Amino acid sequence: MAIKVLCIVERAGSALDDTAWELLGAARALAGDGGSVGAALLGDGVGDLAADLARGYDDVWVFDDARLAAWDGEANARAVAPLVAREKPALILSAHTNLGIDFAPGLSVRVGVPLLPDCLALEHADGGYVAVRAIYGGKVHARFACAPSEHGAMATLRAGAFAAAEPGADASGEIHAETLAADVGQGRRPVRTVEPDAGEVDITQASILVGVGRGIEDEENLEVVQSLAEALGAEVACSRPVVDKGWLPKSRQVGTSGLTVKPKVYIAVGISGSFQHMGGIKGSPFLVAINKDARAPIFGVADVGVVDDLFDVVPALEEKIREAKG
């Protein structure tokens, strides 16, 4: 099968996001021999990035406009819809990131195609597509089938789940300048960007982290992990629910909406292992999981696991470490 695939690529600041090449990898496989793969790029002053994309994509449609300086899911969906109507791709791909969540569902409705969100795998099947998704907090996986509409279909891909395609040496793809539709920027206007608060400690520099999650149950119980961290000479990090409850500052949150850390050792205490949390742990640390649920997804990715109550394990571990250190 040879089809036309359109990827809506994201920027990370002034560079292309890694997912730009992951979308290309997935799109090439799905487009098949004789198919074509194009990219839509949106931003302000993004000529260099367009040339970069042309090293891998057959076509690059560029929306270069001051109104698109910051990623705006609403404006982007309104901008891309006429391109989709003109180019008629059989399949539209974008990334299932925070930016993608702000963008993809709206575009799918505006162009009249069904959406397969947050795919871990995506294949052709029975004239349509079949996708694998993680549901119930990652405890169950599901295969969903999607029947395209007359306008095609759309899928969003989880970051890191698809192998990136290597761009070539030559920018042989064709670059096309696009104009913005009149309704772009209607109803929603950017005001400002808010940088995260710097915390009193910088967990991104720590070589050992004790990460604490919802399993800690109460603010007072944090002491258990704080003493363990102290014994190890580690810093305390946490998952999002701990910050949401106001028990620890946002500057200690690891994950896709928190910080990216790269310690040598990460000890996850009462953390289930959601992809949004694990997405913030880079550099393949030695990963220890302490969780009383043997089926917690974190045991699938940890190096060493303890299936037990953290309130038994953590104090005992602290004591042993203090002994060992003398």
Next chain:
Amino acid sequence: MDIVVCIKRVPDVAEADVEIESSGLRIDDSDLSWGMNEWDTFAVEEALRLKEAHGGSVTALTVGGEDDEEVLRRALAMGADQALHLQDDAFAGADPLGVAKILAAAIGKRPYDLVLTGAVSGDTGSAQLGGMLAALLDVPQVALATRTAFADGKLEVQHEVEGGLERVVELDLPAVVTVQTGINQPRYVSIRGIRKVASVEIPVEGAAELGLAAGALAAQVTLKELFLPPTGDGAEILEGNTDEVVEKLVERLRERGGI
């Protein structure tokens, strides 16, 4: 400000041994506890706070079966003025776009200034409903809100973008906003509070009331199979009593430079 908040009842699987039924299409949820989707509790709270500050009303909506009425009662107990149960046998097989169409039909029938949804449903969801709903209603939207402020007929919304960054945008109303956890601290509902709303009549609307033809909800995305995730190499699980386990863990940490 008249605010509609969309809520969903979901099972809590965080500590449960999830089993897949022999059909391969459902999990065995008979022993699970159910409640309002975590994100939706924040959405209801945000709606109530906006109403308390600026006046207006809060209406809670859910698309679901008989048992799902429970979450509407919880929203009423939290302080919502009204609830509406969108229930019909014809809704049973709806895909997420179908659910969005049902909600859009119900919302489009009444005056509203703002629709709040959760960012994602914690069971089978994937953060698509709010964006679809906004496009169906043809109003602006923003996803993953962490703060809202209303002034001069406009809603300012701070929301999560990438890498810990947040951005502030201004929305013309009406609009749809999807709410992220941590935006507020949802108020506590006592048993007494629930009891107080136990006899409130909750209106039900189905396909006919909403003017939805059967064909309009034909699902394009369908579940084929559930399976347990492959564990990959998986962790080395340390066995023994607490003492032995901790002993081994210290050894491993020493080998890997953790001590």
